[in-house]
Amino acid sequence: MADLSTNVAGIKSPNPFWLASAPPTNSGYQVQRAFEAGWGGAVWKTLGDPILNVTSRFAAVSFNGQRVAGFNNIELITDRPLEVNLKEIYETKKKFPNHAVVASLMVEPKQEKWHEIVKRVEEVGVDGLELNFGCPHGMAERGMGSASGQVPELVEKQTYWVKEAAQTPVIVKLTPNITDITSTAEAAVRGGADAVSMINTINSLAGVDLDSWNTIPHVGGKGAHGGYCGPAVKPIALNMVADCARHPNINVPISGIGGISDWKNAVEFMLMGASGVQVCTAAMHHGFRIVEDMIEGLNNYLDGKGIASLSEIIGAAVPKYSEWGNLDLNYKIVAKINNDVCINCNKCHIACEDTSHQCIDMLKDGSGNSYLEVREEDCVGCNLCSIVCPVDGAIDMIEIESEHPPMSWNERQAAFTSNQSYNPDPVK
Amino acid sequence: MAKSEMARISLTDLKRNFQEVEPGLTGREAVEEANRCLYCYDAPCIQACPTGIDIPTFIKKIASGNLKGSATTIMSANPVGASCARVCPTEELCEGACVLNHSTKPIMIGDLQRHATNWAIQNEQVLFHKGASNGRTVAIIGSGPAGLSAARELALLGYKVTIFEASDKAGGLNTYGIVSFRLPQQISFWEVEQVKSLDVEILTNTTVGKDISAEELQNSYDFIVLAAGMAHVPNLGIEGEELDGVYDAIEFVKETKTKQLTNEFVGKNVVVIGAGNTAIDGATCSVRLGAENVKILYRRTQVEMSAYDFEYEFAKQDGVEFRWLTQPTKIIGDENGRVKAIECLKMELGEPNEDGRRRPAPVNGTEFMIPVDAVIKAIGQTRHQSLIDQFNLEQINGVVQISETYQTSDPNVYACGDVVFGKGKGEAMVVTAAQQGKNVAYAIHHQYEKNSVTA
Numbered sequence: 016m017a018d019l020s021t022n023v024a025g026i027k028s029p030n031p032f033w034l035a036s037a038p039p040t041n042s043g044y045q046v047q048r049a050f051e052a053g054w055g056g057a058v059w060k061t062l063g064d065p066i067l068n069v070t071s072r073f074a075a076v077s078f079n080g081q082r083v084a085g086f087n088n089i090e091l092i093t094d095r096p097l098e099v100n101l102k103e104i105y106e107t108k109k110k111f112p113n114h115a116v117v118a119s120l121m122v123e124p125k126q127e128k129w130h131e132i133v134k135r136v137e138e139v140g141v142d143g144l145e146l147n148f149g150c151p152h153g154m155a156e157r158g159m160g161s162a163s164g165q166v167p168e169l170v171e172k173q174t175y176w177v178k179e180a181a182q183t184p185v186i187v188k189l190t191p192n193i194t195d196i197t198s199t200a201e202a203a204v205r206g207g208a209d210a211v212s213m214i215n216t217i218n219s220l221a222g223v224d225l226d227s228w229n230t231i232p233h234v235g236g237k238g239a240h241g242g243y244c245g246p247a248v249k250p251i252a253l254n255m256v257a258d259c260a261r262h263p264n265i266n267v268p269i270s271g272i273g274g275i276s277d278w279k280n281a282v283e284f285m286l287m288g289a290s291g292v293q294v295c296t297a298a299m300h301h302g303f304r305i306v307e308d309m310i311e312g313l314n315n316y317l318d319g320k321g322i323a324s325l326s327e328i329i330g331a332a333v334p335k336y337s338e339w340g341n342l343d344l345n346y347k348i349v350a351k352i353n354n355d356v357c358i359n360c361n362k363c364h365i366a367c368e369d370t371s372h373q374c375i376d377m378l379k380d381g382s383g384n385s386y387l388e389v390r391e392e393d394c395v396g397c398n399l400c401s402i403v404c405p406v407d408g409a410i411d412m413i414e415i416e417s418e419h420p421p422m423s424w425n426e427r428q429a430a431f432t433s434n435q436s437y438n439p440d441p442v443k
Numbered sequence: 444m445a446k447s448e449m450a451r452i453s454l455t456d457l458k459r460n461f462q463e464v465e466p467g468l469t470g471r472e473a474v475e476e477a478n479r480c481l482y483c484y485d486a487p488c489i490q491a492c493p494t495g496i497d498i499p500t501f502i503k504k505i506a507s508g509n510l511k512g513s514a515t516t517i518m519s520a521n522p523v524g525a526s527c528a529r530v531c532p533t534e535e536l537c538e539g540a541c542v543l544n545h546s547t548k549p550i551m552i553g554d555l556q557r558h559a560t561n562w563a564i565q566n567e568q569v570l571f572h573k574g575a576s577n578g579r580t581v582a583i584i585g586s587g588p589a590g591l592s593a594a595r596e597l598a599l600l601g602y603k604v605t606i607f608e609a610s611d612k613a614g615g616l617n618t619y620g621i622v623s624f625r626l627p628q629q630i631s632f633w634e635v636e637q638v639k640s641l642d643v644e645i646l647t648n649t650t651v652g653k654d655i656s657a658e659e660l661q662n663s664y665d666f667i668v669l670a671a672g673m674a675h676v677p678n679l680g681i682e683g684e685e686l687d688g689v690y691d692a693i694e695f696v697k698e699t700k701t702k703q704l705t706n707e708f709v710g711k712n713v714v715v716i717g718a719g720n721t722a723i724d725g726a727t728c729s730v731r732l733g734a735e736n737v738k739i740l741y742r743r744t745q746v747e748m749s750a751y752d753f754e755y756e757f758a759k760q761d762g763v764e765f766r767w768l769t770q771p772t773k774i775i776g777d778e779n780g781r782v783k784a785i786e787c788l789k790m791e792l793g794e795p796n797e798d799g800r801r802r803p804a805p806v807n808g809t810e811f812m813i814p815v816d817a818v819i820k821a822i823g824q825t826r827h828q829s830l831i832d833q834f835n836l837e838q839i840n841g842v843v844q845i846s847e848t849y850q851t852s853d854p855n856v857y858a859c860g861d862v863v864f865g866k867g868k869g870e871a872m873v874v875t876a877a878q879q880g881k882n883v884a885y886a887i888h889h890q891y892e893k894n895s896v897t898a
């Protein structure tokens with residue numbers, strides 16, 4: 016049994032699985048149910064000045080019959096009175112002293128507003144604070160959420176105000192609705208953040224009804240952009256986490272969020288630098304019980320690899336994530352089709368023929384049976400054929416030995432400028 | 444050659460005929476099927492499984508790649524979950540309850556269960572650890588599904604368990620009685636090993652009542668669990684039963700699971716008498732041994748037979764012929780004492796009797812003869828009468844009587860599985876035996892805790 020205990024900037028939990036600030040953490044009843052089911056922590060549904068919600072709030076995107084591949088919402092922060100939330104936070108923390116209870120906060124960008132709310136939530140015994148600079152709808156129009164989260168100066172300043180008052184660790188939750196998330200992450204660090212979390216939801220419109228021409232979802236015939244999350248956003252979130260993890264100035268712990276649906280996703284985020292993870296959509300799709308498999312699957316994975324403590328994997332894959340300019344131009348892989356496994360759907364052929372490099376031939380053997388073959392000399396190793404192939408093991412991408420030593424674009428440029436006589440053409 | 448045309452039966456390679464018929468799911472098939480599962484909450488499939496396996500959870504774990512967790516979920520609810528994945532009538536149980544029956548098609552729960560447990564078998568996983576000892580001892584008679592299941596749960600609860608098993612190997616009918624092409628012995632042995640790994644001692648080749656007396660057990664153990672199953676197939680009570688070539692179906696299947704397969708059935712004509720699990724197994728085994736023609740003779744009709752629909756289909760695909768309303772009256776031998784024919788009588792159905800099935804009655808003057816080389820008797824199983832008598836237990840026609848808490852008339856003796864299986868209750872199942880074994884363990888534990896409080 017591996018040690019799964021987690022520490023994000025001093026906020027401790029028995030395992031790395033926290034519920035993200037969202038409907039699952041709306042009340043004490045829910046958070047306590049979640050802890051009973053095994054969740055290690057919860058970031059309470061964002062607290063702030065009372066708001067009004069609309070009905071018809073969510074929409075989901077199905078992909079080829081798979082429900083909730085992506086999830087979209089136009090819900091705002093909590094619509095319950097602050098006192099009620101505070102009372103329930105207090106009770107929850109009392110019942111579950113070893114679980115992480117983090118308060119998510121969002122107020123107007125004014126120093127005294129931040130000071131006041133920090134004081135009030137810390138009084139009831141939260142383990143930490145998460146500043147919601149990420150909500151992309153509703154609150155942004157009022158200068159909060161992603162509106163302040165998109166401006167590095169505002170992120171820095173508000174973080175600083177919070178740090179002036181806070182006794183507990185401060186996590187800054189970042190919006191992905193920005194070109195370079197490291198710029199706001201850096202700003203949070205400059206403001207004194209103890210950790211950053213990402214991502215909040217991505218601006219989205221889930222769909223349009225083909226008959227009524229209403230947006231999906233719509234509120235009495237009108238729609239507005241919402242925030243996108245769920246499995247579809249995982250690659251975007253993972254990249255943002257990894258970008259922050261490898262950034263020299265962002266040296267605070269990261270809480271990874273975005274599309275995490277099972278223990279494997281969690282491992283990926285942690286390998287790419289997250290100290291813990293947060294989950295919303297997967298819990299909304301299936302209920303709190305999914306955490307059982309998350310914990311057990313993670314534990315079995317670590318045991319299987321002989322890793323005693325979860326902390327050992329945090330960031331372990333970050334050194335492998337770099338920039339295009341550092342990739343070896345002389346590394347070469349080619350596709351190889353295993354005809355004994357191939358079912359002759361010819362999808363690889365047409366993908367390569369129409370949209371890649373025309374190097375998979377459709378042939379017939381002596382007895383008239385069809386087979387496919389890659390002309391290796393023309394294959395650029397793009398992976399497309401193996402991606403469209405529906406059968407495991409029918410196409411392998413195999414490494415072939417290069418005639419040239421490894422050389423990246425950056426090295427090539429450096430060599431070229433430092434030595435004009437050097438032949439810059441080994442890759443061709 | 445298309446799969447359907449592929450010869451099901453080989454006359455030259457009999458061994459191949461006895462390999463598992465249904466190929467397991469590939470990894471990809473399993474994941475795709477697992478992802479089709481809706482992961483219902485309070486799912487009806489769980490209710491429909493006599494052992495209450497948390498089916499959506501084990502399937503979710505296949506989808507997430509947590510196969511060890513998946514196998515653990517299965518085996519914790521059902522100590523013979525790998526066997527059940529293969530032999531349960533899933534259409535009648537979990538798969539029959541799947542909510543997708545109403546819309547698309549049910550999840551292949553049995554196949555997914557097999558996939559997950561196969562992983563554990565192939566990776567030689569030990570899934571459980573024994574509980575802290577509470578110093579109490581239990582003797583279990585019989586190592587079939589009921590006995591193993593009781594032993595597993597008791598060991599987890601901290602009891603020191605000894606199983607007495609008459610046969611050479613443990614596992615009961617899973618090891619010896621259910622045909623290899625549905626349940627290879629290796630699966631049953633793995634389940635036995637899982638139980639043994641909890642420090643459960645299994646004394647094989649030890650028949651209670653012969654090698655050790657009931658009294659001795661009663662004197663040396665705190666509790667006794669009678670899980671001895673049922674015994675051999677009863678006599679037909681007709682002339683010619685002693686002839687060479689007349690078999691007890693259970694013994695017959697056992698030989699195919701334990702001995703070198705021989706060619707003696709190749710090209711032969713076989714009749715099987717009865718129409719339950721055992722008859723189907725006897726008939727399909729005969730086909731797989733190369734018999735030219737196999738007929739099942741049953742004195743009632745298809746409606747009354749206790750074999751499941753899928754078994755019936757399976758037998759028909761194997762080319763087994765069914766002769767309904769046919770009662771054997773005499774087995775006829777040749778000069779060397781070998782079976783050469785069987786005389787039968789046509790029947791008709793009358794009024795329903797106690798068990799609700801219509802009673803068959805002979806139609807006079809309809810005698811006819813079927814030339815045969817072998818007769819396999821599969822008309823049910825007798826009871827371990829003398830064993831039950833040794834313990835002096837209340838019983839009705841060899842069916843041990845128990846209370847709601849599985850206690851026999853002797854408060855320290857519990858009973859579960861086929862020993863308590865009443866007549867006319869359809870077919871006995873591995874999965875019910877397993878659940879009863881669990882229940883016995885909990886009942887014993889309850890009694891022990893009650894006693895230790897009052898003591």
Ligand SMILES: Cc1cc2nc3c(=O)[nH]c(=O)nc-3n(C[C@H](O)[C@H](O)[C@H](O)COP(=O)(O)OP(=O)(O)OC[C@H]3O[C@@H](n4cnc5c(N)ncnc54)[C@H](O)[C@@H]3O)c2cc1C
Nearest residue numbers: 585587588589609615616651671672860861871872873876
């Ligand atoms: C041919 C056949 C096919 C079947 N097919 C299916 C199927 O497809 N699906 C299904 O669910 N069920 C099937 N069943 C039923 C199922 O096998 C039984 O219900 C189940 O095995 C009962 O478990 P048990 O532990 O009570 O008894 P058993 O499995 O019979 O085990 C009893 C054990 O006790 C031992 N024993 C008996 N007397 C003594 C003694 N005096 N001392 C020590 N040990 C003793 C025996 O050797 C045996 O190992 C089938 C049964 C038969 C006969």
Ligand SMILES: Cc1cc2nc3c(=O)[nH]c(=O)nc-3n(C[C@H](O)[C@H](O)[C@H](O)COP(=O)(O)O)c2cc1C
Nearest residue numbers: 035036037061088214215244245273274294295296
């Ligand atoms: C309905 C809904 C409401 C949300 N409300 C909040 C919120 O109040 N505060 C917040 O910080 N994030 C909120 N989020 C964003 C989630 O916390 C999380 O960052 C996002 O959903 C990505 O994770 P996921 O892919 O696991 O859902 C909300 C998400 C959803 C779906």
Ligand code: SF4
Nearest residue numbers: 038070071072073299
């Ligand atoms: S889940 Fe359904 S029932 Fe529950 S609040 Fe939403 S719309 Fe209403």
